[in-house]
Amino acid sequence: MADSPIQRVLGMLLTSFSLSMLPPIIFSFVFDDGTEWVFLQSFFIILAVGVLLWFPARYSKRELRLRDGFLIVASFWIVLGVFGSAPFLLAKWADIGFPDMTFTNAVFESMSGLTTTGATVLSDLENLPKAILYYRQQLQWLGGMGIIVLAVAVLPMLGVGGMQLYRAESPGPVKDAKLTPKITKTAKALWYVYLGITVVCFLAYWAAGMDYFEAICHSFSTVAIGGFSIYDDSMAHFGPVIQMIAVLFMFIAGINFALHFLAWRDRGIRIYLLDPEFAAYVRFLVGLCVIVIAYLVWQMPAMMEGDPDLTPAELMLRAVFQAVSIATTTGFTTDNFSLWPGALPVILIFASFIGGCAGSTAGGMKVVRWALMYRQGMREFQRLVHPSAEIPVKLGTKAVNPRVVDSVWGFFAVYVVVFAVLLLIMMMTGMDQSTAFSAVAATLNNLGPGLGEVATGFGDVSIVAKWAAVCAMLLGRLEIFTLLVLITPMFWRG
Amino acid sequence: MNILILGAGQVGTTAAYSLARDEANEVTIVDRNPEVLRELQDRLDVRTVVGDGAYPEVLERANARDADMIIALTNSDESNMLACQIAHSLFSIQTKIARIRAGAYADCPELFHDGGIPVDVTVSPEALVTKHIEQLVHFPGALQVLEFAEGRVRLVATRAEKGGALIGHPLSELPHHIPNVDCRVVAIYRGGRGIIPDGDTVVEEGDEVFFIAARKDIRTVLSEMRKLDDPVRRIVIAGGGNIGFRLARALENTNQVKLIERGFEQARRISEDLDRALVLHGDAADEELLLEENIDSADVFVAVTNAEEANILSAMLAKRLGARKVLALINRPAYAELVEAGTIDIAISPKEITLGTLLAHVRRGDVVRVHSLRRGAAEAIEAVAHGDSLQSEVVGRTIEEIRLPRGAAINAIVRGDQVMMAHHDTLIEEDDHVILFVADRRQIDEVERLFEVDSGSG
Numbered sequence: 001m002a003d004s005p006i007q008r009v010l011g012m013l014l015t016s017f018s019l020s021m022l023p024p025i026i027f028s029f030v031f032d033d034g035t036e037w038v039f040l041q042s043f044f045i046i047l048a049v050g051v052l053l054w055f056p057a058r059y060s061k062r063e064l065r066l067r068d069g070f071l072i073v074a075s076f077w078i079v080l081g082v083f084g085s086a087p088f089l090l091a092k093w094a095d096i097g098f099p100d101m102t103f104t105n106a107v108f109e110s111m112s113g114l115t116t117t118g119a120t121v122l123s124d125l126e127n128l129p130k131a132i133l134y135y136r137q138q139l140q141w142l143g144g145m146g147i148i149v150l151a152v153a154v155l156p157m158l159g160v161g162g163m164q165l166y167r168a169e170s171p172g173p174v175k176d177a178k179l180t181p182k183i184t185k186t187a188k189a190l191w192y193v194y195l196g197i198t199v200v201c202f203l204a205y206w207a208a209g210m211d212y213f214e215a216i217c218h219s220f221s222t223v224a225i226g227g228f229s230i231y232d233d234s235m236a237h238f239g240p241v242i243q244m245i246a247v248l249f250m251f252i253a254g255i256n257f258a259l260h261f262l263a264w265r266d267r268g269i270r271i272y273l274l275d276p277e278f279a280a281y282v283r284f285l286v287g288l289c290v291i292v293i294a295y296l297v298w299q300m301p302a303m304m305e306g307d308p309d310l311t312p313a314e315l316m317l318r319a320v321f322q323a324v325s326i327a328t329t330t331g332f333t334t335d336n337f338s339l340w341p342g343a344l345p346v347i348l349i350f351a352s353f354i355g356g357c358a359g360s361t362a363g364g365m366k367v368v369r370w371a372l373m374y375r376q377g378m379r380e381f382q383r384l385v386h387p388s389a390e391i392p393v394k395l396g397t398k399a400v401n402p403r404v405v406d407s408v409w410g411f412f413a414v415y416v417v418v419f420a421v422l423l424l425i426m427m428m429t430g431m432d433q434s435t436a437f438s439a440v441a442a443t444l445n446n447l448g449p450g451l452g453e454v455a456t457g458f459g460d461v462s463i464v465a466k467w468a469a470v471c472a473m474l475l476g477r478l479e480i481f482t483l484l485v486l487i488t489p490m491f492w493r494g
Numbered sequence: 495m496n497i498l499i500l501g502a503g504q505v506g507t508t509a510a511y512s513l514a515r516d517e518a519n520e521v522t523i524v525d526r527n528p529e530v531l532r533e534l535q536d537r538l539d540v541r542t543v544v545g546d547g548a549y550p551e552v553l554e555r556a557n558a559r560d561a562d563m564i565i566a567l568t569n570s571d572e573s574n575m576l577a578c579q580i581a582h583s584l585f586s587i588q589t590k591i592a593r594i595r596a597g598a599y600a601d602c603p604e605l606f607h608d609g610g611i612p613v614d615v616t617v618s619p620e621a622l623v624t625k626h627i628e629q630l631v632h633f634p635g636a637l638q639v640l641e642f643a644e645g646r647v648r649l650v651a652t653r654a655e656k657g658g659a660l661i662g663h664p665l666s667e668l669p670h671h672i673p674n675v676d677c678r679v680v681a682i683y684r685g686g687r688g689i690i691p692d693g694d695t696v697v698e699e700g701d702e703v704f705f706i707a708a709r710k711d712i713r714t715v716l717s718e719m720r721k722l723d724d725p726v727r728r729i730v731i732a733g734g735g736n737i738g739f740r741l742a743r744a745l746e747n748t749n750q751v752k753l754i755e756r757g758f759e760q761a762r763r764i765s766e767d768l769d770r771a772l773v774l775h776g777d778a779a780d781e782e783l784l785l786e787e788n789i790d791s792a793d794v795f796v797a798v799t800n801a802e803e804a805n806i807l808s809a810m811l812a813k814r815l816g817a818r819k820v821l822a823l824i825n826r827p828a829y830a831e832l833v834e835a836g837t838i839d840i841a842i843s844p845k846e847i848t849l850g851t852l853l854a855h856v857r858r859g860d861v862v863r864v865h866s867l868r869r870g871a872a873e874a875i876e877a878v879a880h881g882d883s884l885q886s887e888v889v890g891r892t893i894e895e896i897r898l899p900r901g902a903a904i905n906a907i908v909r910g911d912q913v914m915m916a917h918h919d920t921l922i923e924e925d926d927h928v929i930l931f932v933a934d935r936r937q938i939d940e941v942e943r944l945f946e947v948d949s950g951s952g
Contacts, residue, residue, distance in 0.1 A: 066536060163539060180557075181496070181520035181541040401528065 005062045006072055011054025013076050013151050014083065018046035020142060021087070027213075028131035034096040035087075035131040042086040049083070067491065069164025073148055074483050077114070077474055080147065084110035087135055096129055104466050108458065111470045113139030114147070115477035116361060118227025118331035118448030119469070121459045125232050130213065133230040137217040143477070144224025144361040145194040145257070146170060153187035168482045171358055171366060179261055193260045194361075198223045201249045208241045222249045225361040227331025227448040235325075236334040240317055243334055247324045254281065254328035254356030276396030277357050277368040284367060288327055288351050292319040292344060299341045306339075327351040329363035331448025338438075338455040345451050349438050352445040363446025363476050365415060369408045371395060376405060414480050419444060422472050429465040439465070443472035495856060496520045498561040498587070500547030500577050501568035502530045504825055505593065505619055508845040509565060509852050512870065514538045516939070519856070522556045548576045550584055558585040565852060566592040567617075571599055575611050582612035589855055591615040595736065615855060619848040623798075624740040626847050627821065630840060631745060631794060634723035634819070635716045637702070637840055640865040642876045643908040643927050649680065649865065649874050650712055654701040657721025666693035668718065677707035677715045678915045680905050680931040681872070688872065688933045690901060704867070704874075706905050706929065708913055723819070726793040730754065730817065732778030732808050733799030737823070739764045741798065746771040752787055754778045756799075778808040781815065790816030797822040798842075802829060810837045827869045846870065857938075859945030862927065873938055875930045879922050881947040888928065888944055894918040899940045901933040 021043035028035040064072070085106035091098035101109070105121045112119045113136050125133065142150070146169045163183045179186045198219050205215035214230065221228045231237040235246055252260075255278060262271045272278050296303060296319045297312065304310055318335045325332045326348040338345050355364015372393060379391045392399035419440055426436035431453065438450030439461070449455060458469060475483055485491050497513055499506050502525035514521045521540040524547040525531050531542035545552030547568060558564070564581045566574035574592040581587040594600050594616040606613040629639035638651040654661055659671055665679050682689045683702040689695060697703060697719065707715050716722060727750055731738045734755030742753045742764070751771035755761040758775055765773035776783045778797060789795065795817040797805035802824045809822040810833075821840045824830045830841035846866050853864040853873075863876040883890025887897070893904050893916050904916045908927040914920060922928065928945075932938050 163535070178535075178541040181514075181522050181539070183539050185520070 004057055005060045005064055006068050006075075007053055008057035008060045009064070009072050010076060010079065011050050011052070011057065013072075013148070014050030014079060015047060015054060016050075016151060017080060017083070017147070018043050018050055020138065021046065023138060024087070024131040024135040027134045028129070031130040033129035033131055034094060035091065035129045038087050038090045038094050039131065039135070041090050045086055046083050064164055066164050069168045070482050070485050070491070073165055073168040074478065074486050076148060077478060080114055081107055081111040081470065081474065084114055084139055087132060091129070091132060097127070098129065098132065102463075104463050105459075108466050108470055109136070110139060111473050112443075112448075112458075113137075113226070113228060114143035115446050115473040116140050116143050116221075116224045116226040116329075116363065117443055117446045117473045117476070118221065119442055119450075119454070119473075120228065120448075120457045121466070123232065123457060123459055125230055130230075134213070134217060136228050137220040137226075137230070140224040140226030140228050141198070141220035144226065144253075145191055149187045150191055153184060153191050169478065171360070171479055179258055189261050190257050193257050193264065194223065196264075197249070197252060197260065201245075204245045204249070205242060208245055209239065210242060218246070219249075222246055222330070222332075223253045223361065225250065225253050225328055225330045225356065225363070225446075227325070227329075229332065234334065235321070235332045240314070243317060243321050246332060247321055250324050250328045250330045250332070251285065253330075254360050254362045256357040256359035257361075258359050259357075274396070277371060279396075280371045281357050281367045284351075284354060285324060285327055288347075289320050289323045291347065292323045295342060295344055296340070302341050322348065323351070326447065327354065328356045329445050329447045331442075333449055336455060338449070338451040345438075349441045349447075349451065352441060352447040355445060365412070365445075368395070369411060372400060372405055372408045373412065376409075411480070414484065415444075418472075418475055418480055418484075422468055425468045426465050429462045429468075431461065431465060439469060440472055443469040444476040446473060446476045495563060496561045497522070497856065498553070498556055498558055498564045498581075499523045500564065500566045500574070501525060501593075502527070502534055502542075503567060503569065504845055505848050506565075506567040507534065508849055509567065510534065510538060510540055512849055512853065512866075513856060514540050516856075522561070524552060524556050546573075548573045548580065550580055553577070553580060553585060558587060561585065561587050563587065563589040563591070563856065566590075568593070571596050575599075575613060578613045579611060582608065589614055591617060591852060591855060593617050593619065595620055597621075597740075615851070617848060617851050619844050620736040620740060622847050622851065623737050623823070623842065623844045624744060627737075627741055627796060627798075627842060628744050630821065631726050631729065631749070633712055633716065634726055634793075635720055636712070638867070639712070640874060642863055642874075642906075642929050643913070645709065646908055646911070647706060647906050647913050647929060648709055648712060649704060649706050649929075649931075650716070651702060651704050651867070652716055652719050654697050654699055654703055655720035656699055658697075658717070658719040660697050660718040661699055662696065664694050664696050665691055671718055672714055675707065675711045675714050676913075676915050677705055677711055678905050680704040680706055680874075680903070681933060683868065688868075688901075690903060690933060704931065706915070724793070728752075728788075728792045728794075730784075730787065730789060730792045730795045730812070732795070732797040732805070732812075733823075734760055734764045734773065735798065735800060737798045738796075739767070741796065742768055742771040742773075752792075754783070754787075779804065779811055781811065784812060784815050792817045793819065795820045799823070802826065806833055806838065813837050813839075830869070843869070858942040859947075861942060861945070871933075871935060873932050873935055875932060875938070875941065877928050877930065877942070877945040879924060879926045879928055879945060882924065885947050886924075886945075888922050889924050889926075890922070892919050892921050896922070896944065898930075898944070899937040902937050902941050903931055905929050905931055 021039045025036050025039045088101045088106035088109055092100045108121050148165050148169045152166050166183055179189050201223050202215050202219035205219055217230050235243055259271055259275055263269055293316050296315055321334045322337045329352050352364055354370050355366055356362025358366045358368045375393050382391055393405050422440045423436055426439055435452035435454055439454045442448055442450035497519055499510050502523050510521050510523050513519045523540055524543045526546055528544045535542050543556040564587045566577045568574055571594050578590040578592050581590055590613050592613045595618050600618055605611055633639055636650050636652050640649040679691050681704040682691050703719055705715055729749050729751050731742055731753045734753050742751050745751050753771055754774045754776055756777055761773050761775040789812055795812040797809045799805055805822040809820040813820045819839045822838050824841040825845055834841040850865045854861050860878040860880055865874040879888045881889055906916055906929040907914045932941055
């Protein structure tokens with residue numbers, strides 16, 4: 001292991017990650033909440049571990065192989081989930097009234113942040129130190145575009161190996177499409193786009209009435225499709241204008257970032273209109289909104305019972321907000337949708353399985369995979385009618401490589417199996433079925449809020465269920481295969 | 495530099511590999527075969543685009559608009575020319591290089607200009623390889639003969655062997671051995687490791703010696719390194735493809751040439767086009783055939799079929815049956831290292847030979863010629879010194895004043911028609927062609943930077 005490039009890269013990544021402990025210190029001074037030592041200690045601990053890992057392997061010159069990519073990405077996310085919890089664990093000694101978080105809770109919170117899930121074990125957020133609240137949002141922002149993609153962008157020494165890392169981390173069925181010839185430049189371009197959208201989102205929130213701290217925090221979790229908020233009542237804390245802005249940016253962040261890059265480079269929106277996945281994504285969101293609005297309007301009297309001042313306009317906004325927030329797997333809430341009538345809560349949870357586009361910050365199985373499965377389903381119908389027809393699976397006007405279609409089916413099958421296993425584990429811990437179902441969906445799809453006991457948070461579930469949820473979040477973020485390949489014997493055999 | 499390569503064949507892949515290693519280059523490769531591209535993408539930091547490189551839409555997708563150079567290396571001459579035309583008309587790409595194999599096109603250089611077919615440089619791997627082998631036949635004992643300054647200076651690689659007058663003597667004695675000859679030993683490779691020689695370096699048996707000399711002096715210098723082989727008279731060529739045929743035609747008037755070709759149709763076709771060479775229809779690995787055709791009296795056996803494994807085997811067989819010297823066309827560096835200096839005398843690498851021509855155009859500064867040596871580990875470069883002593887780091891300086899990186903050395907200077915071997919007090923003037931040897935390719939960047947004209951301060 002001493003001469004291993006894996007150890008060297010891990011060390012470098014962890015050392016770089018320690019820098020992310022520094023921005024919260026600024027806020028801890030600004031708000032004078034007494035957390036500066038928490039973050040300073042975290043910084044030094046992570047820095048020390050990173051350097052200790054890197055130092056013995058610093059001369060390792062071997063190029064990264066395909067296999068190393070999976071190992072680095074998976075272990076880095078696990079290591080980050082653990083070390084990212086440092087501030088939560090250290091905060092209890094700082095005498096600032098921070099709740100005594102167990103190791104499980106701290107890792108859960110940090111993993112939920114990094115994987116942009118947005119499920120939380122904390123409550124009473126308003127009274128927590130501001131710097132820690134900021135840190136949670138920042139975790140989501142870093143996790144959104146992929147912290148390793150960020151590393152590929154800024155660490156030129158990753159070289160060709162960068163491609164293996166990039167591929168192991170980025171979501172979607174087709175991972176070879178580079179925007180620019182150099183992988184570093186591609187990663188950089190994606191991060192510039194990400195940063196740009198975040199800044200615009202911040203300005204929009206700010207102009208609509210948030211103060212600058214709220215705007216920073218919420219722009220981070222909106223563009224990352226995370227769903228953490230600094231308020232217990234999430235986006236319901238703000239007025240309709242801000243909620244509409246949030247809908248817009250959740251929609252934007254659910255689009256493939258490569259499209260944003262190309263649109264920006266060509267200075268035109270034509271590229272969006274030509275993309276079949278984008279078209280499917282829009283149709284899916286519009287369809288879902290129509291269903292939710294129609295159902296809620298039909299059930300208006302029932303909704304009025306709990307909330308007599310409800311106007312139709314407000315109801316429609318809630319419907320659209322919740323539909324977009326859940327379908328893109330953000331997980332912001334303006335209403336407790338788990339109490340909505342009829343099939344709506346389950347429809348919304350189902351929508352989160354579809355999620356956003358490949359190459360976006362969204363979770364779920366990604367629109368493009370569903371589109372491909374749909375096309376393939378339709379092909380079977382056609383074949384029944386025309387048995388000797390040669391029908392390629394097409395996306396837009398282009399035929400899709402059969403290998404990609406196969407991989408989509410493989411992914412789907414594994415997703416279902418993983419879902420079932422996690423569901424059973426959750427139920428074994430004593431959860432009722434609908435809670436367990438939604439808890440797995442909420443974590444595996446990187447959504448956040450579920451139904452039943454986990455509608456507002458994961459604070460009350462058992463330890464085993466929490467660790468199962470941590471696994472689910474990681475599996476969801478790394479799209480299962482990157483993580484599961486490590487436990488196959490093929491991977492370790494020569 | 496943003497470089498677009500069309501065609502991921504042997505040459506395309508080698509070019510991509512060599513170019514993408516440089517941080518400053520952004521390489522995009524276009525090919526019709528997605529499998530090949532996927533493999534390439536795994537190993538190299540390049541972008542790949544699937545499609546036909548001669549279609550505007552594909553070039554558009556490959557972002558040709560931002561490309562500085564297009565290198566068209568597909569199998570088809572016509573596609574390559576068309577791609578360059580499109581690159582010129584639609585995307586205004588500055589430098590256009592195309593692989594043109596057919597002699598019919600290559601014989602009309604006046605065709606290729608911006609008003610006609612806009613190709614700046616035509617590359618024909620077959621022609622280059624043929625030329626290379628031809629040189630080896632002319633200079634028996636040489637492993638490689640590379641030209642600089644239109645052939646005025648040559649860099650020769652040879653293996654020191656018993657019988658050479660200089661074996662066991664330091665290099666400083668060379669001028670006493672051959673007083674009227676101006677030459678310079680540039681590098682010595684012993685057991686795979688490079689030595690930058692000075693006067694005290696002793697040449698040992700088995701050393702691979704690189705030296706520079708004028709054409710007329712090469713044989714004299716070679717005789718210092720090894721017992722001089724007799725001039726080549728009888729040549730047997732295995733493989734009547736593009737290279738075999740060209741080689742036969744180039745040599746048939748000066749040597750006795752036999753060419754063995756497997757395909758009956760092909761054998762018949764080339765026999766019609768050749769005047770004196772004898773075309774045999776048969777298998778070059780057929781022992782009977784080789785014996786029948788007196789392989790034991792052949793001076794040189796060259797295996798140039800498309801299958802490198804077949805080349806290796808038939809060359810080994812020919813050697814065992816008594817051919818004096820055997821050459822084989824081998825693309826994979828691993829194979830070449832395996833067999834060279836063993837049973838096979840010289841492994842010819844078409845990739846390496848072609849690569850130099852491409853590299854010369856990607857380089858900074860005015861680099862006229864690049865020869866890739868030792869499977870890409872070292873390079874010999876011909877660069878032109880421009881500017882005056884204020885703008886340039888080389889013009890107006892003596893060689894000892896020029897700050898070259900370790901492992902790089904200036905070996906010769908060509909001024910007009912005059913060839914001068916470099917001495918520590920030689921003064922470099924404007925427009926001199928400077929010939930350098932760089933033992934470590936990582937230093938090439940630094941060497942090229944020396945030859946850039948600093949127009950800012952001028």
